[in-house]
Amino acid sequence: MSPVSDAAYASGFANVISSVFIVNDKPALSNGVQVAIGIFTLFLYAAQNALRIDQNGWINNIAAIFQIVSSLVMVFVLYAGSEHKVTVYELFTSTYNGTGFSFAYVCLIGILSALSPLSGYEGNVRYLRYNWIKIILANIGGAHLAEETQNASRAVPRGIVATCLCSIVFGAIYLFALLFAIPNVDDFMAHHEGGNGKMNLAVATYQLAVPGVGAQILIIILLINLYAGGMSSVTVSSRIGFSLARDGVFPYSSYLRRVYQKTKTPLVNIIFVFVLDVLFVLSQLFSTGLFLCLVAIGTVGLQISYLMPILFRCTVARKTFAEGEFSLGVFGIPIAIISSVWLTLTSIIMFLPMRYPITIDNMNYTIVAFAGVFILAGGYWFFAARHWFVGPRRTDYTIPLLPAGGVHDEDKLTKESMLVE
Numbered sequence: 381m382s383p384v385s386d387a388a389y390a391s392g393f394a395n396v397i398s399s400v401f402i403v404n405d406k407p408a409l410s411n412g413v414q415v416a417i418g419i420f421t422l423f424l425y426a427a428q429n430a431l432r433i434d435q436n437g438w439i440n441n442i443a444a445i446f447q448i449v450s451s452l453v454m455v456f457v458l459y460a461g462s463e464h465k466v467t468v469y470e471l472f473t474s475t476y477n478g479t480g481f482s483f484a485y486v487c488l489i490g491i492l493s494a495l496s497p498l499s500g501y502e503g504n505v506r507y508l509r510y511n512w513i514k515i516i517l518a519n520i521g522g523a524h525l526a527e528e529t530q531n532a533s534r535a536v537p538r539g540i541v542a543t544c545l546c547s548i549v550f551g552a553i554y555l556f557a558l559l560f561a562i563p564n565v566d567d568f569m570a571h572h573e574g575g576n577g578k579m580n581l582a583v584a585t586y587q588l589a590v591p592g593v594g595a596q597i598l599i600i601i602l603l604i605n606l607y608a609g610g611m612s613s614v615t616v617s618s619r620i621g622f623s624l625a626r627d628g629v630f631p632y633s634s635y636l637r638r639v640y641q642k643t644k645t646p647l648v649n650i651i652f653v654f655v656l657d658v659l660f661v662l663s664q665l666f667s668t669g670l671f672l673c674l675v676a677i678g679t680v681g682l683q684i685s686y687l688m689p690i691l692f693r694c695t696v697a698r699k700t701f702a703e704g705e706f707s708l709g710v711f712g713i714p715i716a717i718i719s720s721v722w723l724t725l726t727s728i729i730m731f732l733p734m735r736y737p738i739t740i741d742n743m744n745y746t747i748v749a750f751a752g753v754f755i756l757a758g759g760y761w762f763f764a765a766r767h768w769f770v771g772p773r774r775t776d777y778t779i780p781l782l783p784a785g786g787v788h789d790e791d792k793l794t795k796e797s798m799l800v801e
């Protein structure tokens with residue numbers, strides 16, 4: 381996850397609110413109003429992440445339980461309430477191609493739809509300290525929050541496996557429910573495909589399946605789930621930023637890694653992430669295409685960050701990799717190979733065009749933006765970081781504490797937490 385993901389959640393939240401106005405026969409919210417709602421939502425995300433760890437944990441756990449239960453409720457309502465359901469045969473054989481490309485190409489770029497339900501594998505294990513099976517209740521970020529989890533060497537990998545399975549099951553069920561509720565995809569897309577003035581496609585499906593009160597209830601559930609997902613996304617972004625600052629990756633890392641004593645949260649980094657999130661949301665005022673391009677770059681970066689250690693695990697480190705307390709055993713290498721292929725394939729697809737004929741307006745500029753980020757990051761590494769960055773730090777207690785104000789240095793807190801089981 382990244383600040384771009386946070387901005388995407390906040391923008392999606394604002395877009396659904398705009399769709400509520402359309403459902404009630406009112407004009408859609410302007411782009412500026414949606415941006416303002418997105419920024420306010422990001423502020424709420426940041427404020428909540430500044431709470432004490434235990435308080436934030438209970439909120440995340442309740443939200444996770446709600447997400448699982450509400451997903452089942454939404455699936456049941458969509459299927460039971462829709463008067464014109466498609467058959468199973470039509471579900472798997474009917475197609476829609478609005479791209480202008482061949483059917484085979486559409487199948488290829490259609491793989492990207494699986495990335496959303498599969499993204500939940502990063503189970504938030506941070507607050508679930510003893511019973512690993514409870515980890516499936518959480519949403520996003522546990523793989524990045526292992527340092528705040530007791531018995532992390534076993535709880536975190538088990539949690540990742542459990543949430544991976546949970547995401548596959550619930551993601552597939554939800555996607556099937558949406559498709560079952562759309563009897564004619566061509567007519568549906570003709571009426572609802574478009575920009576900010578159009579209704580969100582999920583909301584449009586609710587309105588088609590259970591118009592009126594039923595759709596309103598499903599929209600409220602969707603908004604709560606979007607908010608919960610964005611809240612967890614900010615948690616992940618701030619913790620990743622905190623970890624990178626702890627290892628000295630950023631300029632002024634000594635400030636970004638500070639931890640507020642009363643809440644035990646990286647308050648400075650939360651504020652830093654909030655500022656970045658706001659800048660990304662504001663980019664929509666200049667160009668929606670620019671914002672979508674930034675989201676794609678963030679997703680590609682996330683994919684590559686997972687690909688590299690997995691690929692090295694099944695290639696150059698195949699015989700030297702030291703296994704931890706939890707292991708996939710004989711399935712480890714095959715799963716690593718499959719994961720490497722999947723991550724490589726989906727990363728490449730993100731650079732491909734989505735419309736034909738390709739014009740200046742519909743071109744996928746992700747490759748251009750990614751090249752720019754790669755040049756900047758590569759230049760930073762070549763001219764600066766490679767001379768002083770030596771990798772993650774395990775322990776470092778030499779950094780001075782902040783003056784009075786309730787903030788401690790992260791490394792002292794890490795030392796203290798290591799002494800408490």
